[in-house]
Amino acid sequence: MLYRYCERRSVTHRKVGKFVVAVEEGQIHALEVIASRARQNSCRVDLISGRQAVMLEPELRCAAALHSLDTGIIDSHGLMEALLGEFESAGGIFARCSALRSGHFESQGAVLELDDGESTRVTTRHVVNAAGIDAPLVAGMFEDFPDQYIPQRCFAKGTYFSLSGKSPFSRMIYPVPESGGLGVHLTIDLQGQARFGPDVEWVIVPEYNVAPSKRRQFYDAIRSYWPNCSEDRLNPGYAGVRPKLGTPASFADDFVIQSSETHGVAGLINLFGIESPGLTSCLAIADEVAARLGLNELKDEE
Ligand SMILES: Cc1cc2nc3c(=O)[nH]c(=O)nc-3n(C[C@H](O)[C@H](O)[C@H](O)COP(=O)(O)OP(=O)(O)OC[C@H]3O[C@@H](n4cnc5c(N)ncnc54)[C@H](O)[C@@H]3O)c2cc1C
Structure with a gap:
């Protein structure tokens, strides 16, 4: 894909x-x-x-x-730009510097409180929690979200050295x-x-x-x-942190795509533990999320 x-x-x-x-x-x-x-x-x-x-x-x-x-x-970076361009041409708005601080669910969907300097409130039918390493924290920001479905986090840092x-x-x-x-x-x-x-x-x-x-x-x-x-x-390069689920002694070895069938909250998808190869599989993950939300399958145009 x-x-x-x-x-x-x-x-x-x-x-x-x-x-x-x-x-x-x-x-x-x-x-x-x-x-x-x-x-x-x-x-x-x-x-x-x-x-x-x-x-x-x-x-x-x-x-x-x-x-x-x-x-x-x-x-x-080119991939991110292409995806963002497509999202915006379809009418999407990317709100930078707008951290989710809390949310709750009402009959018409989720109400999100954003920390964007203006305390903006957004109402939406669907929420996809793709907050990476902070996805378990974001799930916990929703009032009444059942704690037992929030996985324990642990962090596996990875360092790179570049070769001259x-x-x-x-x-x-x-x-x-x-x-x-x-x-x-x-x-x-x-x-x-x-x-x-x-x-x-x-x-x-x-x-x-x-x-x-x-x-x-x-x-x-x-x-x-x-x-x-x-x-x-060998020269010191950079480091990243993998969002592992569990403990260093015992951690999940796959992505967790959690929807209402598991946690019972309609309209909310949590993406937990999306470490490598999350970038490679981003389109397949998006397809799975769309299917679980009952949206039309994303078209994998030839
Ligand atoms: C060192 C390293 C090397 C990797 N190499 C590869 C590779 O070769 N191939 C591959 O397929 N994958 C690779 N990966 C994995 C890949 O980078 C991840 O799987 C991918 O970035 C996950 O995407 P994501 O959108 O789920 O999360 P992220 O990319 O982590 O994005 C999460 C976003 O959520 C935002 N956020 C967090 N909290 C909030 C909040 N409260 N409100 C609003 N926004 C919030 C963050 O600011 C961030 O922008 C690598 C990862 C690391 C660390």
């Missing part, structure tokens, strides 16, 4: 492909499990030997690789996933700049500092599949 949308709206993207690599024989079974699940979901993947992988990516060291042929990169100079790989390179994240992997942006990350660091409160002292830890992780990496090419 996303590729088709990007084509239609001229959002820059490139299908660069991805390798998930087993750095030792003992990890090959994990690749087979991913391959089987990928195929069940109609993803085009090939399991290839370490030798075949190195022929395609000479800087790589691995025992085997899962080649995902359709993985790609997009201009995420030319990218050693033309595809994205991922290790076998670790608990809470996908492992320190290499991604490439549309300008060809490579970066490594994100790691998994459980934090009590979301914060976005990048600790230069993590360089050694990144270097060690990267060298398992790129032995020629040199530490002085």
